[in-house]
Amino acid sequence: MSFVPPSPKSRHWTFTAVAIAVATPALVWGVDRSYRSTYRCLRAHGSWIGDSDTDIPEACSEISALLGMLALIAAAYVVVTAITGLCVGIVEGRRRRGFGHRRWFTVTVVGVAAPWAMATYATGYGIGRLLRPPAVDTSWTDGRDAARRTLEFLADGGHPGAVPAPGFLTDEPVHLDARLHYSRHYGTTVTYQQTSAMAFGSAAFVTGALLANAIGNSNARSRAARLASPQWRDHELTRVVLTPTRTWCYSFGRWLSFDHTAVMEYHLDPHGVVLLFADTEPLRLNGPAAWLHAVLFAYFRFGASALTTATFLLPIGATQAPDQSGTTSPSTSR
Structure with a gap:
């Protein structure tokens, strides 16, 4: 049985599997550890997580801020990977490629480490299969x-x-x-209508009105010349x-x-x-x-x-x- 090297067009699945297999456990571990540390600190100072009536003690502020930052990073990670999975699924489904390029090991790794991303990829892949590419x-x-x-x-x-x-x-x-x-x-011959303006008032107003009328007539004349010139x-x-x-x-x-x-x-x-x-x-x-x-x-x-x-x-x-x-x-x- 000979070894067949992966197609360059499907190596993004290998990269995705490796990145998600590292990033997801790291984020889960970081959030869990920060949560436990924050919980122990607040409990030691007589406070509880989620208690809005009690200010966070100064001794717990840094670790609490770290927990909030990690939670935001985790939420952004979930949103970005979900959107990416949806877009990639639509593209690959539209191009009639095999599900995950039939790289079942990497697909399984992605599905276990980021099931939300695999769910959006599967949804996008189904949508892409329904969309027919434009006929050549x-x-x-x-x-x-x-x-x-x-x-x-x-x-x-x-x-x-x-x-x-x-x-x-x-x-x-x-x-x-x-x-x-x-x-x-x-x-051809194109007719256009010249307009005349009469204005009363200050010198500035009269000058502006006459200038606007001249510009309008010039535009009409230019448009008529353009339409009358030889063309297809x-x-x-x-x-x-x-x-x-x-x-x-x-x-x-x-x-x-x-x-x-x-x-x-x-x-x-x-x-x-x-x-x-x-x-x-x-x-x-x-x-x-x-x-x-x-x-x-x-x-x-x-x-x-x-x-x-x-x-x-x-x-x-x-x-x-x-x-x-x-x-x-x-x-x-x-």
Whole structure:
């Protein structure tokens, strides 16, 4: 039978068991001894513990103060270890770790030396088990992997397959049907209202009123200029359909068509793509399927040879490839 060293993540149980096994008996012994000494001293001077009508004799004041200090330390020790046990229990239960990391000897030591701490740990552990950790969103990684696999497949001579597009009518085959965040970049006209102020009174009052009115008008003008400046607008999670010649976006109740030949520039960022046109506002599409749109756009717009030369596709080709032990096919579905 070989010896398995304790996991670094569970050594806190060993430390806790040793610390509690030393601290608890020491506090109990100190409080008990101080209590007995105080009791004997008060009895020798004709007083009793808890007698509020009799002052503590001077000869017993020091040992009585020591007893009070030790009692406060013991109470704080109980509270701190109980709260710590509750917090550790919630964390370990939430992470689905074994009860006490299944270090049963140290768990037993803690339970005997500090049963209140073990009780709060068990309560916290049960609460933590009921709390589900937040699900890890793998959609972005899956989207990039799909784009990379499609890029490799098409660069090796493959052909993109068509996907069903329920409710969308076109004479061309559909190769991508996905939900993406849609936005457009443009400026607009914003109107704002200037106010005029009339003030009567002292010179200081009139000056203050006019100054406040000027500041208000300046703020309104600045806010209107900020709202009117070119920026990304019309944000919407929408349906995006790609055919060999166009990208279609269902925006605010209507289908908008973007001809691929009209795209002057195409940019990639970590979360999506940006299409620049000569005669209309730039289009931004964000979402896990955006990089797949970039691969298909390059293929249909420039041909298969562009898949290895297009600058905006370099981040996709540079992503780490997964295990190649199995056979994969391009994913262009929703």
